[in-house]
Amino acid sequence: MTELSKIRNFSIIAHIDHGKSTLADRLIQRTGGLTEREMQQQVLDNMDIERERGITIKAQTVRLEWKGCTLNLMDTPGHVDFAYEVSRSLAACEGALLVVDAAQGVEAQTLANVYQSIEHDHEIVPVINKIDLPAADTDKVKAEIEDIIGLDASNAVLTSAKSGIGIEEVLDAIVDRIPPPTGDRDAPLKAMLVDSWYDPYLGVVILVRVMEGTLKKGQQIKFMQAGTTHLVDRVGCFRPKLTQLEELGAGEIGFITAQIKEVAQTAVGDTITDARKPADKALPGFKEVQSVVFCGLFPVDANDFEKLRDSIGKLRLNDASFTFEMETSAALGFGFRCGFLGLLHLEIIQERLTREYDLDLITTAPSVVYHIELTHGAGHVELHNPADMPEPNKVETIAEPWIKAVIYVPDEYLGPILKLCQDRRGIQQNLTYVAGRAQVTYELPLNEVVFDFYDRLKSITRGYASFDYEQIGYREGDLVKMNILVNNEPVDALSMIVHRSQAEARGRHMCERLKDLIPRHMFKVPIQAAIGGKVIARETIAALRKDVTAKCYGGDITRKRKLLEKQKEGKKRMREYGNVSIPQEAFIAALRMGDDS
Template sequence: MTPLDKIRNFSIIAHIDHGKSTLADRLIQRTGGLTEREMSAQVLDNMDIEKERGITIKAQTVRLDWKGHVLNLMDTPGHVDFAYEVSRSLAACEGALLVVDAAQGVEAQTLANVYQSIEHDHEIVPVINKIDLPAAEPEKVRKEIEDVIGLDASNAILASAKSGIGIDEILDAIVERIPAPKGDASQPLKAMLVDSWYDPYLGVVILVRVMAGVLRKGAEIAFMAGGTKHLVDRVGCFRPKIEQLTELGPGEIGFITAQIKEVAQTAVGDTITDAKKPAAEALPGFKLVQPVVFCGLFPVDAADFDKLRESISRLRLNDASFTFEMESSAALGFGFRCGFLGLLHLEIIQERLTREYDLDLITTAPSVVYKIQLAHDRGEIELHNPADMPDPSKIASIEEPWIEAVIYCPDEYLGSILKLCQDRRGVQKNLTYVGGRAQVTYDLPLNEVVFDFYDRLKSISRGYASFDYHQIGYREGDLVKMSIMVNAEPVDALSMIVHRGTAESRGRGMCERLKDLIPRHLFKIPIQAAIGGKVIARETIAAMRKDVTAKCYGGDASRKKKLLEKQKEGKKRMREYGSVSIPQEAFIAALRMGDEN
């Protein structure tokens, strides 16, 4: 057991692509965690997708030795979708390195995570990274940290993780500035479950931070929120290679395995205690993670349905925060309705299914969870799928989730960003300037953000705007279900819930797009967008027509008329009995473009 005064637990806070994983690599290398030969770039990011996109999806930990001290580094995700996991990882530490890019400056996610870190009463060590870049302005960034965040940056460390500048100074600062953890080994065991993942050989591996007591191999433990008991069969730490230990004492971070088969049993933030001598109360801050964004996943080839079911079940082994249930659609066949923590989470799951399990998928338009108050005091229901919306006469009111968004952008893009937020029913709360950049705070309906808000924001600001949000609860809205009908048949996969004010333009855009995507048939096809029984937009696909009068030359006009009348009758009959086949590509394109207008 390591003495408390020799332990330092810290995490690294940074915006996407500010050099967090590279800095972690350098710290591991400098403290001799891995030899030169064993090193690879972003050594803590296990998934290809993490390395390619430069993002961290799962929290990782590594134990480093430096000048007689044990340093536990928590590499946390930076994205807002994983905000709860980040909060638990931060709760397991006493301090944080705040990494800011010397060329980019403070950005939205840096702020969000730094405030979370301050809430946990952390000692924060500012690090200005990438000082060897030609565009680096360390003094300007130093001032920005002081102005925007309000942290004293006079002793900020100048570093370059790529070239290895300032690494020793960072390690010394961790030992000197970050406080040692507190905890009593004689108390009943209390450990926080920071994260968990599935290993095909070991079962579920659980990342823990011991707050009090001692976690020993062979002990029987209980999960206080989960209500289950397990026998610990392995205790250890990552350096970053696995090292087996006999026990973890107070203040230490490591991992345990206990023959658990499903990640779903190990909720992030749960308290682990001794089954025979349990702690009096659980650690504060635990909550069950609720999916925020829902969409349907359908295989392009219906024969792949069983493969999709198996793949989703296997993915869920490793990621308990996404949910799925079976659904069927007249247009797309059998598939699953899945719930995600946010749009990035949706994108990651979809990409992993496509890559790791070789599946071609159609994703329906993402929707959020609406709360519907039923008329005549029939109670409240939650609506995940627009197709399940009750009859409007039975609805008293509909509430939708809202978020508070903070957007940072250079001054010249401010006008178009304000217009974008205005178009998406945003309510401006605040607008301030920080060192030549604007910081805008908006309340926005989540429904308007899940489509392509982030992509639009990036394209109108040429990638310079950064965006961070958190949910602020539900508000009532004038929302309606818009159905798309092709040849008078409703297409359930294309129905969506929209605000009454934007329904017409949204419907017109969808009809125009489908007109281009659906191939022409031998009869006229009307495409309509409707709210209830009222059609709000319509396009017509013209019929393909054979020239039946080609064989008539000269003679009486009534001969031509007779042939045309005959053709007209045939078309009419065909329209009554003919069915429109919408190709899969048209669905994919219509859903992918989602909301362009």
């Protein structure tokens, strides 16, 4: 067991693409964690998606040795969807490296996580990365760190993780400036569950930070929030290879396994204590993870339903924040209604299902959770699926979730950003300028953001804007359910909840899309967008028709008219009995393109 004064626990905070994973690679390499031959890029990112996109999805930990000290590095996700996991990872550390790109400067995600880190009373070491780039401007970045965040950047460490410049200085700064942990090793056991994942050989592997006491192999432990007890069968750490240890003492970070079969039993932020000598109260800060965005997942081929069920079950083993339940749709058949932490989470799950399990999926338009108060005091319901919306006469009020968004953008793009936020029913809260960049704070309804807000933001600012948000609760709004009717039949998969002021524009847009996508039939097909019984937009697909008057040469006009009337009657009858087949491709395209309003 390492003595407390020789331990340093730290995490790395950075915006996407500022070099966090590359810096972690260099630290591992310099401290001899892996040999040159075993080294690969982004060692701590296990998934292909993490490597390709350059993002971190799961928290990872690695134990390094430097100048007689044990350094525990927590590699945390940076994206807002995983903000709760980040808060638990930060609570397990005493300090943080703030990595800022010398060419890009401070961005939104960096800020959000730095403020969390300051709340946990961390010692923050600024690290300016990529100093070898031609566009690097270290003095400007130092000024930004001081002006925007309020940290003293005069002793910031200058590095280039890619070239290996300044890595030893970073390690020295960790040892010299980050304080050692505190904790009594003789007190009753208190350990925080930081993260967990499923291993096919070991069962659930749990990442823990021991706050008080010691955690040993063969110990009977209890999860205080879940109320379950388990027997520890393996204790260890990652260097980055899995290394077994006899015990973990207060202040140390490592992993345990206890023959747990499902990740859902191990809630992030739970407190682990000794079952025989339990601690009197749990560690603060625990909360249940709630799904924020919902959408339906359906297999393109109905025969793949069983395969989709198995695949979703396997993914759930590894990701307890992802929820699902079965649903059926008249248009799309059997599928699942799934809940996600946010849009990135949705995208990752969808991509993993497509890639790892070889499935072709249709995703319905993402929606958020609405709170509906029913009339005559009949209680309230939570609505996840627009198709389940009660009748309008039974609804008293509808409340939707709102977020507070902070957008960082070079000031030449400020105009289009303000217009985008206004179009999405945003309420401006603040606008400040720092070093040639604008920081805009807006309150926005979440359902306006889940569609395509992020893509639009990136395209109108050529990728320069950065965006971070937090939820601020529910507010009542004038919201209505919009149905899409094809040949007077509602298509449940295309129904959505929209604000009344934008229903017409969105309805017209959807009808135009479907007109291009649905093939022509032998009869006229009306496509309508309707709110209740009121049609707000309509397009008509013309019928395929034969020229019945072709055989008439000259003669009286009444003869031609008679033939056309006869044809018209036939078409009318056909329309009553004919049904419109909407091809799968049209659904996929309509749902995808319904995103860009």
